[in-house]
Each structure stands twice: as C-alpha cells, then as structure tokens.
Amino acid sequence: MDVVDARIERILRAAGDAPSVLNTQPWQVAVTGTTLTLRADRSRRLRHNDPQGREMFISCGAFLFNARVAARRESLTAVVTVLPDPDDDLLVAEVALEPGDDPNADELELSVAIGHRVTSRVPFDDQPLLTDVLVAIQRAADAEGASLHTVQPSDPSHAEVIGLVRRAEAIAAEDMAARDEEAAWTTSWPGRDDGIPERLLGRAPSNDDAPVRRYHASRGRELFERHSTLAVLTTAGDSPREWIAAGQALEHALLVAATYFVRASFATTVLENPTTRHDLRQALSLSAFPQMLMRLGNVPTPERSPRRTLGAATT
Template sequence: MNLVDERVQRIVQAAGSAPSVYNTQPWQVEVAGSTVTLRADPARQLRHSDPHGREMLISCGAFLFNARTAARRDALNAVVKVLPDPDDELLVAEIQLEPGSTPDTDELELSVAIARRATSRVPFDDQPLFTDVLMAIEAAARKEGADLRSIQPSEPARDDVLVLMRRAEALASEDPAARAEEAAWTATDPGRADGIPQDLLGPSATNPRAPVRRFQASAGSAQFEQRSTMAVLSTPGDSARDWVRAGEALEHALLVATIYFVHASFATTVLENPTTRHDLRRALSLDGAPQMLMRLGYSSSPKHTPRRSASQMTAASDG
C-alpha cells in the first residue's frame, strides 16, 4: 500500500532493520499523516520462550530507536509517547514526526549505521574490544537509561556466565515446546521475509567455553574465540516500560558498535529461563534486571537476515 509520505516510508523501513529475537520482527505499524503508531504483534510472540512478552517489547524498543534515528536523517524530530494507553498493552508507542534541525555528524553516523548493523554468529577475532570503543558503546546504553556491564575474559564471573548459558541451553533442548518454537523460526526458507536462514545461524562451537549461543540447526562446526568481550544489558526495573527502554538502549549501543566495526551476537536462552536469569544477575552482582546477554567483537561483515518491506509492516489509518 502507499504510505502518506516518502520520508515516513524510509523511516519505517529503516526501523524494521532492528534486531529481534529469532528475527521474528514482532511489530505492526500504523501510519496516519505524520503520526506513526507502533504496536507489538502477538502473532509473532514466542509464546513458550517469552510468555510475558519481555523479548517482544525489547525488539519493539529497538525498532523505536531506529525510527527516532532515521527521522533525524530526514531532518525530522520524533516526539514519542511510550506505552501511552494502560488499557492497551500492545500499543508500544505513538511517534509524532515534526520538522527539526539539520542533523549533525553524530546523528548522520548513527542513521547510516542502521543499514550496516547485522548480527554475526561466526567466530570473532580472539581479543577483547579496545577500551575506548567499549566506553563509547557503554555510554550509548546509558543515554537510553540502561547499563551495559562488560564481562572481560580475565573476569572469574565469566566462567559462571558460560556455565549458566550451557545449563539454560541444555534445559531448552530437553523441552519439546522450546525446540519446536526454535525450529519454527530458524533454518527457514530463504524466501521468507522473517526468521533466520540456516546459512546465517553460524556454525556450532567445538569448544565448550565459547561465548556463543548454540542452535539446533547450526550448519557445521568451528573453533570460536574465547577472549572476545561479553556484556549484559540491564535496566533499573523489570516492567514493560523497562523492556522497551532496554530495546532502545540495545539498538543505540549496537549502532555505535557498528560505527566502530564491532559486531554482536546474542545469548537469549539464559534470560528466558527464570532460574538462570536470576542466577546470572547474582553471578554478576547486578543492581538492575538483566535484559540481554551478548558477545562483542571484530569479524568479517556478516550477511543480513531477511526483513519485511515497509508495506508489509504498515497499515494505513482509516482516519
């Protein structure tokens, strides 16, 4: 369908490049003039692994940050109301696009990074991030009200985190519903506009201490690095608003990482299990609620997972 304005179409398309659990892209968009309404799509929610919609709202928060960033590239300001209706839990945000100033260099760099950012599930260089790069990524998360706590290779708690990752994955592998949910969204038909095709799942790790998630359908195997930087993103609280904030902080951090040619991959299983999520928080002595665990490092540029078009994501308002 035709959108009201080409700029809105560009913004929606850029926003849809956001990362999401299993590349489910769990969002719906309505456009009415210069107003964009973002809704969570329950049909794309992982009902078993994410029964409360935490990861769904984190994904929508990442979409929201991309929309804000892409708007600035077109010299627009995104005036956002997050969770504006307490009686409509699927209404994530209302975005009013208004004329703004010419974007500065930092805003342009972030907006360009949207198209470059991609999850990398291949081995990274066996080294931690440079200190100044890590500080810039951490600062980006703080700007959105979250904390990014690095877990360096020499840190004793890192072993505890890796044990928890493997425990959560083992428990999920014994759960038929969890296996079926993963299978529905991974090793997907290359013609699909969502999910993760098998060639982008990456190889399985031959070394047990590799800081990488294991997928059932991973193709082949490889020796993964052991000295890349790991990080956990946390928020002060654990409400729906905190989950949206976590998504915005995650995407801001990832776009800054992309500017520095740093890639990320995620370990979500450990946070989908309430017990291992609690144990992770305790192992790292976190003040806030852990929302995302990831590894950060340097690698070749990964391919992008498929995405729906703006018209597939968007419905026009009858108003």
C-alpha cells in the first residue's frame, strides 16, 4: 500500500472499534481513492429488537465519529456529508479525506482514547461521578448536536427509570422472536468476530434497582452498585439524521469519558419498546427524544469484544 492507503487502513481499523448494539457492527465501507462511503448493513440489523433501525444508525454514527477522529491523527480532515442520497436510505455518509493541519493535543487524546474505550457490564465503583468529569462528557455530546441528561441516585426520577427498565425487560422476555435474536448475538463459538461473547456479558444483577441490562445468556448473579450515574442521550428530532448524530455524540462522549477512566454500559431495552421509551421521556420531562440510556462509572479496563477483520467490513 502507498502512504495514503496505509492511513486509510488505520482510520478504518479505528472506526471499527466503535460500539454497536449487541456488537452487531452493522456497517459496510467502500473506499474509492481518498473517499469513504459508509453504508448501514441491513443484514446485521436486529429486526425484532430494532425494527426501525434506530440503533443500527446510532452504531453507524459512532463508527463515523471514530473515522473523523482517526483522520485527524493522520493529519487529514474528514469532510462529511450525512445522508447524501435521499433515495438510498442505507447510505449513511460520504467522507472525503483531505489534507489538514497536524492534530492538536485534544485531537490526539481523543484518538488514543479509541483504543481505551470499552463497554463494561460488571459492577462499577459505588459512587457518582465527579461534577467536572460529567460536565466534560456532556460538552462532548453537545458538540455533536445532542444533549446528555444525568440522573443521579438522589433524583426522584431515578427509581422510576429503573422501574421502566425492568418493565421493558419483562415485556421483551415474552417475545420469543426477540429472545432468539438476542441469543444469536450473545452466543460464542471459536473464531467468532462479532456479537458479545458470553464471558463478557457479566452476571445478572441480584438487586432489582441496578441500572443494568439483563441478558438471558448471563450466568449467575452479582450485587451491583446503587450509586452510579445514569445518563440519557437525547436529540431534538427522531429521524435517521438525528440517530446518526446521536451515534456521533455518543462516541464523542464515550471517548472523553475514557480519558477520565470512566466506562459505560447500556440499558437499551427500555428504548427498544415504543411504550416504555415514551414513558421514559415523560418520567424525565424530556422535550427531546431519548436515544441512549447508559450507566457511567469507574471500573478496571475489561476485555474488549471481538471485531470483524478490515476486509469483512469493506467492499
């Protein structure tokens, strides 16, 4: 490969470290010269748990943000056009990589954080995050056109949010098609490069007030923290364009969090059900649309979920 191709390869590898729903990695990228064409991969969409493709587009938005950050590390500027073709609903973005200035210290720090950002499904330290850390994380989401609302254990709405999470999970447990779909992405076999390995699912919480997603494949129970910070990512609208923006905002926030050694885990079942998603919006008096619910806290760096090879994600 020539120098430009080597840069693009590094950018794509970093972009592929983005979080995605159940580690489905629902993206495909075509490379033409120095232009990347990012498409959502419908074959990797969760048809029962994500029928509108909302979480698929959020995942692609996270990939897109990583590509932007990784480009700056290579002294390139990513000129992004989101949803460039109204007649092609799977064409997420076109990214033209143009020569740019050398990265500044903040850009380098974010690019390094890509390799440290890991989803954690184990108990966190039993304490809320410091205010200045939360402010930095919130500003990262703001920079991408979204907002991050925090819910502390002392907030009256905290218990209501947890109750909605448990209610959504109870409803989902009755949907055998959705359960089978989750099982397909949380089952391990040698050499698998997607999905969440069973060993990384963590144990189910033994306390009902734990803000943790319960997976049917989890083995055993464990007492989780009671005082971690909950955060809800919102956008003003609720269309694919906003979902892609939410993905970029999510990853920006998670990378900043990683610079403070803060990890996240996601409780998305409550947002996969239209009724409980609406009820969550009401419970928190949100004028905007909730796109992601997560808990944030400190924990030693866990093992990373597998990733597809570069060739498997590019065309």
